[in-house]
Amino acid sequence: xxxxxxxxxxxxxxxxxxxxxxxxxxxxxxxxxxxxxxxxxxxxxxxxxxxxxxxxxxxxxxxxxxxxxxxxxxxxxxxxxxxxxxxxxxxxxxxxxxxxxxxxxxxxxxxxxxxxxxxxxxxxxxxxxxxxxxxxxxxxxxxxxxxxxxxxxxxxxxxxxxxxxxxxxxxxxxxxxxxxxxxxxxxxxxxxxxxxxxxxxxxxxxxxxxxxxxxxxxxxxxxxxxxxxxxxxxxxxxxxxxxxxxxxxxxxxxxxxxxxxxxxxxxxxxxxxxxxxxxxxxxxxxxxxxxxxxxxxxxxxxxxxxxxxxxxxxxxxxxxxxxxxxxxxxxxxxxxxxxxxxxxxxxxxxxxxxxxxxxxxxxxxxxxxxxxxxxxxxxxxxxxxxxxxxxxxxxxxxxxxxxxxxxxxxxxxxxxxxxxxxxxxxxxxxxxxxxxxxxxxxxxxxxxxxxxxxxxxxxxxxxxxxxxxxxxxxxxxxxxxxxxxxxxxxxxxxxxxxxxxxxxxxxxxxxxxxxxxxxxxxxxxxxxxxxxxxxxxxxxxxxxxxxxxxxxxxxxxxxxxxxxxxxxxxxxxxxxxxxxxxxxxxxxxxxxxxxxxxxxxxxxxxxxxxxxxxxxxxxxxxxxxxxxxxxxxxxxxxxxxxxxxxxxxxxxxxxxxxxxxxxxxxxxxxxxxxxxxxxxxxxxxxxxxxxxxxxxxxx
Numbered sequence: 001x002x003x004x005x006x007x008x009x010x011x012x013x014x015x016x017x018x019x020x021x022x023x024x025x026x027x028x029x030x031x032x033x034x035x036x037x038x039x040x041x042x043x044x045x046x047x048x049x050x051x052x053x054x055x056x057x058x059x060x061x062x063x064x065x066x067x068x069x070x071x072x073x074x075x076x077x078x079x080x081x082x083x084x085x086x087x088x089x090x091x092x093x094x095x096x097x098x099x100x101x102x103x104x105x106x107x108x109x110x111x112x113x114x115x116x117x118x119x120x121x122x123x124x125x126x127x128x129x130x131x132x133x134x135x136x137x138x139x140x141x142x143x144x145x146x147x148x149x150x151x152x153x154x155x156x157x158x159x160x161x162x163x164x165x166x167x168x169x170x171x172x173x174x175x176x177x178x179x180x181x182x183x184x185x186x187x188x189x190x191x192x193x194x195x196x197x198x199x200x201x202x203x204x205x206x207x208x209x210x211x212x213x214x215x216x217x218x219x220x221x222x223x224x225x226x227x228x229x230x231x232x233x234x235x236x237x238x239x240x241x242x243x244x245x246x247x248x249x250x251x252x253x254x255x256x257x258x259x260x261x262x263x264x265x266x267x268x269x270x271x272x273x274x275x276x277x278x279x280x281x282x283x284x285x286x287x288x289x290x291x292x293x294x295x296x297x298x299x300x301x302x303x304x305x306x307x308x309x310x311x312x313x314x315x316x317x318x319x320x321x322x323x324x325x326x327x328x329x330x331x332x333x334x335x336x337x338x339x340x341x342x343x344x345x346x347x348x349x350x351x352x353x354x355x356x357x358x359x360x361x362x363x364x365x366x367x368x369x370x371x372x373x374x375x376x377x378x379x380x381x382x383x384x385x386x387x388x389x390x391x392x393x394x395x396x397x398x399x400x401x402x403x404x405x406x407x408x409x410x411x412x413x414x415x416x417x418x419x420x421x422x423x424x425x426x427x428x429x430x431x432x433x434x435x436x437x438x439x440x441x442x443x444x445x446x447x448x449x450x451x452x453x454x455x456x457x458x459x460x461x462x463x464x465x466x467x468x469x470x471x472x473x474x475x476x477x478x479x480x481x482x483x484x485x486x487x488x489x490x491x492x493x494x495x496x497x498x499x500x501x502x503x504x505x506x507x508x509x510x511x512x513x514x515x516x517x518x519x520x521x522x523x524x525x526x527x528x529x530x531x532x533x534x535x536x537x538x539x540x541x542x543x544x545x546x547x548x549x550x551x552x553x554x555x556x557x558x559x560x561x562x563x564x565x566x567x568x569x570x571x572x573x574x575x576x577x578x579x580x581x582x583x584x585x586x587x588x589x590x591x592x593x594x595x596x597x598x599x600x601x602x603x604x605x606x607x608x609x610x611x612x613x614x615x616x617x618x619x620x621x622x623x624x625x626x627x628x629x630x631x632x633x634x635x636x637x638x639x640x641x642x643x644x645x646x647x648x649x650x651x652x653x654x655x656x657x658x659x660x661x662x663x664x665x666x667x668x669x670x671x672x673x674x675x676x677x678x679x680x681x682x683x684x685x686x687x688x689x690x691x692x693x694x695x696x697x698x699x
Contacts, residue, residue: 305589
């Protein structure tokens with residue numbers, strides 16, 4: 001490796017310049033997102049091992065990862081069992097066994113009684129005492145004492161073909177280049193680092209890659225050391241700045257400003273059988289203020305199950321229609337799209353507003369007629385699933401897009417719909433709705449490019465749902481509860497987690513369950529709904545359940561969002577331990593929509609894992625969606641909760657939004673300071689951490 005020049009930029013220096021990196025190794029590094037030396041320095045250890053001192057064998061305990069040294073005093077090669085080689089090692093304080101399930105010829109020949117070994121591995125309890133299985137080891141030559149490591153040993157995230165030893169050699173070279181003066185720009189201004197008592201970038205990277213022997217291992221393992229926090233802070237700052245920049249970019253684009261017109265709105269509100277809550281009125285006013293501006297609205301409306309988001313969306317739609325524009329409503333499932341279509345059609349038919357639905361289930365003639373109505377502008381409100389994205393669907397004057405459960409859609413899909421609304425150099429306003437509550441600090445970080453509204457109040461008359469957790473062994477009791485509910489002219493759901501039978505997963509199939517229920521309850525009318533039914537069949541079943549023709553609806557989780565049947569007062573969720581908190585909460589929200597007391601029975605199959613037990617316990621304790629979201633976040637992490645693990649929208653490299661939430665206020669403060677006083681550092685900071693990845697804010 002050549003000596004680094006002062007001007008050598010580690011952000012530009014390819015890994016191929018390092019010793020030991022040829023074409024094949026470079027390809028393997030690229031799989032991990034490492035193409036230059038800077039990337040290598042930001043590829044941080046997952047954990048650490050302490051190889052800085054030799055431990056006496058008498059002090060060892062199961063679970064220790066330690067270095068030991070001793071003389072082989074006995075070797076056996078058992079005939080039976082999996083063990084191929086068993087060595088007994090002894091030092092002045094005691095003994096330890098080294099167990100090999102796979103022993104090479106070199107090991108069998110090389111390991112001899114009387115040899116001194118230095119070993120590293122995990123101490124376990126074995127049949128003959130404490131032991132290490134397949135330890136790392138080296139021979140200690142007579143008269144020569146091998147040196148212990150000066151630093152804690154880092155363990156890196158890796159891939160096939162890249163060993164830990166290789167990573168340590170490469171990061172040694174990268175750290176040497178840094179120490180010799182190669183350029184790795186400390187982009188965050190020194191004044192800001194001092195304000196938060198953070199070390200420099202070079203100091204942080206050196207410490208994290210090679211912690212000294214006396215470093216607090218527990219603190220490092222928890223990712224709470226100040227050097228780790230400083231790097232996490234920079235990444236979170238880069239993400240926040242990128243989203244704020246996207247928001248600024250979005251705000252300078254043109255949109256059609258709406259005039260606040262009230263004719264249709266007043267007629268609509270007068271016809272509603274209920275009054276808006278204070279929260280609905282507040283959020284509606286926030287949306288109206290956005291729509292008055294000549295720049296595109298980009299607002300996230302968050303509300304718990306049953307908080308009345310659909311009415312708020314309807315009031316936004318009426319503003320678009322009354323100003324002469326079209327509105328598109330994007331739903332993640334056919335069932336939810338059908339539900340929205342029926343709701344808006346019922347509400348808007350008296351106002352002479354044409355509502356159409358675009359779905360993959362439409363026949364060719366229906367599709368052509370619907371596409372023509374949208375293109376000509378006769379269809380003012382278009383409800384649909386992914387079918388709206390298709391090339392043949394063109395709008396006359398689309399000025400408002402409403403996305404329901406936005407985390408179900410990918411970046412490109414939302415971008416395609418936004419481009420469909422480009423008209424006279426104006427982009428459509430966007431209203432994004434979610435019934436998945438997100439803790440406020442998290443929402444403000446992940447959705448910093450969106451304005452944020454919360455409907456934090458349930459409509460009056462809603463009764464809290466009582467939740468019970470019952471073993472599958474008590475199935476007979478649950479069947480009696482269904483019988484009782486239906487006898488009082490109430491309706492019930494029975495939710496299955498799979499459509500087809502699976503012995504492995506022990507889940508009852510919805511189809512089999514429906515057959516069983518018809519045998520058990522011959523006097524009840526029982527319906528079946530799942531994702532494989534055709535749209536018309538699903539619609540027919542849901543309509544029958546809604547009008548009270550069916551007593552019991554056997555369903556899969558396809559009903560988790562959008563289904564509103566006030567007379568349904570009992571829900572049984574079978575194999576509830578298989579579902580996440582958010583999904584259980586969404587399903588439970590299908591009952592408790594009327595004035596009568598409602599119940600949700602979570603039926604589980606033994607044995608229960610500790611995590612499943614926690615989830616079911618949380619569901620029993622609270623019906624507050626925000627509390628459930630916070631616990632869900634703690635159990636599953638933000639990538640799962642926000643649905644961004646699949647869509648790649650939250651590609652944090654070293655930060656963890658839950659673990660590092662204490663840094664978020666400082667990050668927000670720092671972002672504001674940089675925007676005001678050091679705007680020149682924003683672009684390089686974003687480039688370092690986000691590279692060229694697509695951000696969802698573009699849509």
